[in-house]
Amino acid sequence: MNIDLQTLQNSYASKLGALEANNTLQAVQIDQLTKENADLKKQLEAKQADTAKED
Known part of the structure; x- marks a missing residue:
């Protein structure tokens, strides 16, 4: 065998x-x-905070 x-x-x-x-x-x-995940979490938290203010 020649390698x-x-x-x-x-x-x-x-x-x-x-x-x-x-x-x-x-x-x-x-x-x-x-x-990206951290940014999306921040966006979600901001939207949830806005929704809570509206309620």
């Missing part, structure tokens, strides 16, 4: 790089969604 170690190493490095990039992207998306 080209350089090819194997390059493939591994490429896959590892892709996984790291994907992980970074997911972290950024989670941060954005967390901020």
Whole structure:
């Protein structure tokens, strides 16, 4: 069985790089969604406060 170690190493490095990039992207998306969630909660609370004032 002939394994080209350089090819194997390059493939591994490429896959590892892709996984790291994907992980970074997911972290950024989670941060954005967390901020969006906080904004939506504030909007909801403001609407609930307005509704309570009307009642």
